[in-house]
Amino acid sequence: MMRMLTDDEARRLFQFGRVARLGCIVNGEPYVVPISYNFEDDCLYSHSLPGTKITALRENPRACVQVDEIEGDLRWRSAIAFGQFQEITKPQERSDTLNKLLRRFPMLTPVEAMIADDGSSPGVIVFRIKIDRVTGVAEG
Amino acid sequence: MMRMLTDDEARRLFQFGRVARLGCIVNGEPYVVPISYNFEDDCLYSHSLPGTKITALRENPRACVQVDEIEGDLRWRSAIAFGQFQEITKPQERSDTLNKLLRRFPMLTPVEAMIADDGSSPGVIVFRIKIDRVTGVAEG
Numbered sequence: 001m002m003r004m005l006t007d008d009e010a011r012r013l014f015q016f017g018r019v020a021r022l023g024c025i026v027n028g029e030p031y032v033v034p035i036s037y038n039f040e041d042d043c044l045y046s047h048s049l050p051g052t053k054i055t056a057l058r059e060n061p062r063a064c065v066q067v068d069e070i071e072g073d074l075r076w077r078s079a080i081a082f083g084q085f086q087e088i089t090k091p092q093e094r095s096d097t098l099n100k101l102l103r104r105f106p107m108l109t110p111v112e113a114m115i116a117d118d119g120s121s122p123g124v125i126v127f128r129i130k131i132d133r134v135t136g137v138a139e140g
Numbered sequence: 141m142m143r144m145l146t147d148d149e150a151r152r153l154f155q156f157g158r159v160a161r162l163g164c165i166v167n168g169e170p171y172v173v174p175i176s177y178n179f180e181d182d183c184l185y186s187h188s189l190p191g192t193k194i195t196a197l198r199e200n201p202r203a204c205v206q207v208d209e210i211e212g213d214l215r216w217r218s219a220i221a222f223g224q225f226q227e228i229t230k231p232q233e234r235s236d237t238l239n240k241l242l243r244r245f246p247m248l249t250p251v252e253a254m255i256a257d258d259g260s261s262p263g264v265i266v267f268r269i270k271i272d273r274v275t276g277v278a279e280g
Contacts (some may be wrong), residue, residue, distance in 0.1 A: 019210060021163075021202075022172075023161075023163040023170035023171065023172035024171075025165060029165075029168050029202045030165055030171075030202065030203060030258055031204050031219060032162075032163035032170075032205070032206040033206065034208055044213070062168075062169045064163075064170040064172045066172040066173065066174065068174055076174075078174050080172060080173065082169065091185070105213050122152040124269075
């Protein structure tokens with residue numbers, strides 16, 4: 001049967017996960033895309049080229065991120081976190097964040113690897129989702 | 141490098157996928173949860189117990205569903221579809237939809253299996269997301 005995850009269990013899902021689905025609101029409609037992320041201090045850190053989600057989150061910074069581990073139809077856990085989009089613009093913090101992401105995802109594209117050498121590159125948006133609430137469910 | 145999926149490629153992702161992430165709007169905020177589904181005639185068919193997403197979708201029926209195949213950091217494809225939540229209430233259609241879902245997901249819980257024998261059971265909500273637009277990206 002299904003059961004609720006504790007706060008700690010839900011946070012652990014975010015800690016061990018690599019890909020989350022980020023939900024935001026685009027022109028009044030829901031919009032969901034996968035993101036690679038690094039979870040630290042109750043924030044999901046990620047980066048993105050300019051595009052739909054960044055434009056939307058700048059306008060309406062509320063976000064929902066979802067992670068799961070699905071081992072089978074009867075054995076899975078899923079957590080969602082609600083939070084606030086915050087752009088990281090200080091060069092040192094941008095660079096630190098990108099480098100941590102690259103350590104976790106060494107296969108990121110050469111373009112992104114080049115960017116990490118130059119944290120001030122304006123092309124890539126570096127951001128965090130600062131979590132204010134998590135919840136989750138599991139079965140099995 | 142990343143490339144856009146064609147409409148056909150995006151639809152094929154929905155056809156072969158089993159779990160989608162459904163985005164909707166709850167109290168003005170994005171909300172994302174995983175759902176098992178069956179894709180047919182440009183609709184995602186699914187079912188749910190009453191709860192947050194159903195209450196939200198009844199109020200604001202616009203939904204976004206996302207599926208992906210992630211083989212690695214540099215080899216993945218993701219599609220999103222935008223559409224309209226429609227509840228399926230006619231007993232025969234409810235029963236047909238649930239039976240198709242059970243054939244695809246034979247491990248669904250006994251409670252859900254019992255419901256399929258009685259399509260008129262009011263506890264479970266049977267619904268479709270009628271897709272009006274798909275898009276997708278891939279790398280590798």
